[in-house]
Amino acid sequence: MILHDWILSPNCYKVRLLAALTGQPLTLRAVNVHPGRDHLSDSYLALNPAGTLPILEDGDLVLGDSAAILTLLGARAGAGWSGQTPEDTARIAGWLAFAQDLSGSAGQARAIDMIGAPGSLPEAQARGRAHLRRLEQALAERALAGGTFLVGETPSIADIACFPHVMLAPDGGLSLAPYPAIRLWSRAVRALPGFIEMPGIHRLHELSPEPEMETELR
Amino acid sequence: MxxxxxxxxxxxxxxxxxxxxxxxxxxxxxxxxxxxxxxxxxxxxxxxxxxxxxxxxxxxxxxxxxxxxxxxxxxFDIPEARQPGRRFVPCGRVRVACSPLRAIENFLDIAHFPFVHTDILGAEPQTEVTRYKVDLRENDTEVWATKVEFYQPQASKSATGGVLTEYSYRVPAPTVSVLYKTCPPRPGERDVIAIFVQPVSETVCDVWPWMALFDDESAQADLVGFQQMIFVQDRSILENQVPALLPLDPGREIPTRADLTSVAYRRYLKAHGFTYGAELVPA
CATH class of the missing domain: 2.20.25.680 (N-terminal domain of TfIIb)
Known part of the structure; x- marks a missing residue:
């Protein structure tokens, strides 16, 4: 599977992350999106008329939308990544749509603030804040019901779809400090075996044993 | 202000x-x-x-x-940029809500590599910054740090495996820093990596990373992506540094030996009166 990728894109990172968590190898092809705008070149528009990344090529199958790619990789991974019941699969679809809203709000704020994308930063931030509050409420209710992840007992593509834009919200001037349930969920996602980082999303350094502690134990 | x-x-x-x-x-x-x-x-x-x-x-x-x-x-002149065979890699601008001087100071710092650029420019437990040399050149208009050595798991896009990398840092202007580092494919030459910082205000800057490399293999998109990855790992750290304005008063912070370049940079700013983006020092 070839992933046409940009290291700073949250939507590309979703795919890299899910692939890493589920052990599905990807061949990465870096695209010079900024400053090159190569994703709008004729050859890339032929591959994906929407002019966006990521693009996944798997034989004859070409997918130019991150939700579609997550759906494919999640279905292949099994083990609940795409939902164990019809109800959960539908709930996951709802979160995939919510992730698109995050992309158009917190994600847009980040693009405006960081690389000068067009648009109104205060308006994108206001929309992003509203979405973060919705997510906080949902995760807090899940936590009260004993759940860690957005849908079901195990992580699913719903978590992976929402995670990058939420974690990168501070890049667009949106603090995550007011959202304890989101922070707890972020810890759970980052603690998953096989977790990988992207610039702006850090691994759980604080969980590694300190060198002195190791010495003492020896 | x-x-x-x-x-x-x-x-x-x-x-x-x-x-x-x-x-x-x-x-x-x-x-x-x-x-x-x-x-x-x-x-x-x-x-x-x-x-x-x-x-x-x-x-x-x-x-x-x-x-x-x-x-x-x-x-300022970068003579290495005139060498034939180099590839030029402008990486586009990244806006950072920090003092333009803090962006430069961060670029000059090595000690953060294992913690911020983990498994790329550094890795625990090889965190020691050994003694290096700092001096002023060009009639005190440039800060230089030389013989800076650091173990790097993946020093550049073209690196395959960890190497002990030697760096030199140069500040040829208050908002420009150029670093020269071991060039894995051409051991006799040095890669040139710079940041050009546009001071938008005292607490906001646009950073334009730029490289001049000997690398005939990597795709341009890979080179740009590598540098963007490194720089954006720094961004959230820079935006959370306190105080926002760079302190020039030596009593304000306690440097360690690894901070020699930063100390020299702050002294140079003070000596030349470059206080835009800095805390004003009481007379």
Whole structure:
């Protein structure tokens, strides 16, 4: 599977992350999106008329939308990544749509603030804040019901779809400090075996044993 | 706050755009709080205006540089950039809500590599910054740090495996830093990696990373992506540094030996009166 990728894109990172968590190898092809705008070149528009990344090529199958790619990789991974019941699969679809809203709000704020994308930063931030509050409420209710992840007992593509834009919200001037349930969920996602980082999303350094502690134990 | 009308930074060359992005359409940008309009005239030359005045401009290293006042010096020279066979990699601008001086200071720091650029530019437990040398050159107009050695798991896009990398750092202007580092494919040469910092205000800057490499293998997109990855790992750290303005008063913070370059940079800023983006030192 070839992933046409940009290291700073949250939507590309979703795919890299899910692939890493589920052990599905990807061949990465870096695209010079900024400053090159190569994703709008004729050859890339032929591959994906929407002019966006990521693009996944798997034989004859070409997918130019991150939700579609997550759906494919999640279905292949099994083990609940795409939902164990019809109800959960539908709930996951709802979160995939919510992730698109995050992309158009917190994600847009980040693009405006960081690389000068067009648009109104205060308006994108206001929309992003509203979405973060919705997510906080949902995760807090899940936590009260004993759940860690957005849908079901195990992580699913719903978590992976929402995670990058939420974690990168501070890049667009949106603090995550007011959202304890989101922070707890972020810890759970980052603690998953096989977790990988992207610039702006850090691994759980604080969980590694300190060198002195190791010495003492020896 | 420092008055941009009197700070000597107004007489420095400051980057405002990649040359490739400059076209006939006028574009607005901000330098030291001053709105600046830039464009490329029909004769191919770059133009800049601010407050109804025509500004001095120059183009080099794939970027457009403007001067709000009267240029104190010609644009700094990077002789290595004239060597045949180098590839030039402008990486586009990244805005950071931090002092332009803090962006430079962070670029000069090695000690954070294992913690911020984990498994790329550094890794625990090899965190020690060994003794290196710092001096002022070019009539005290440049800060240099040399013989900086550090173990790096993946020193560059072309590196395969960990190497002990040797760095030299150079500050040829208050908002420019150039580093020279071991070039894995050509051991006799040094890769050149720079950041050109546009001071938008005292607490906001646009950073234009740029590289001049010997690398015939990597795709341009890979090289750009590698540098963007490194720089954006720093961004959230920079935006959370306190105080926002760079302290120049030596009593304000306690440096360690690994901070020699930073100490020299702060002294150089103070000696030249570059206080735009710095905390004012009580007289």
């Amino acid at each position: 420092t008055d941009p009308k009197t700070d000597p930074m107004k007489d420095q060359w400051l980057p405002v755009s990649m040359s490739a992005d400059l076209g006939p359409a006028r574009r607005d940008t901000v330098v030291m709080g001053v709105p600046v309009t830039i464009w490329r005239a029909s004769d191919g030359t770059a133009r800049a205006e601010a407050e109804g005045r025509t500004l001095a401009v120059t183009e080099d290293y794939d970027h457009l540089w403007i001067c709000l006042g009267t240029p104190a010096l010609p644009l």
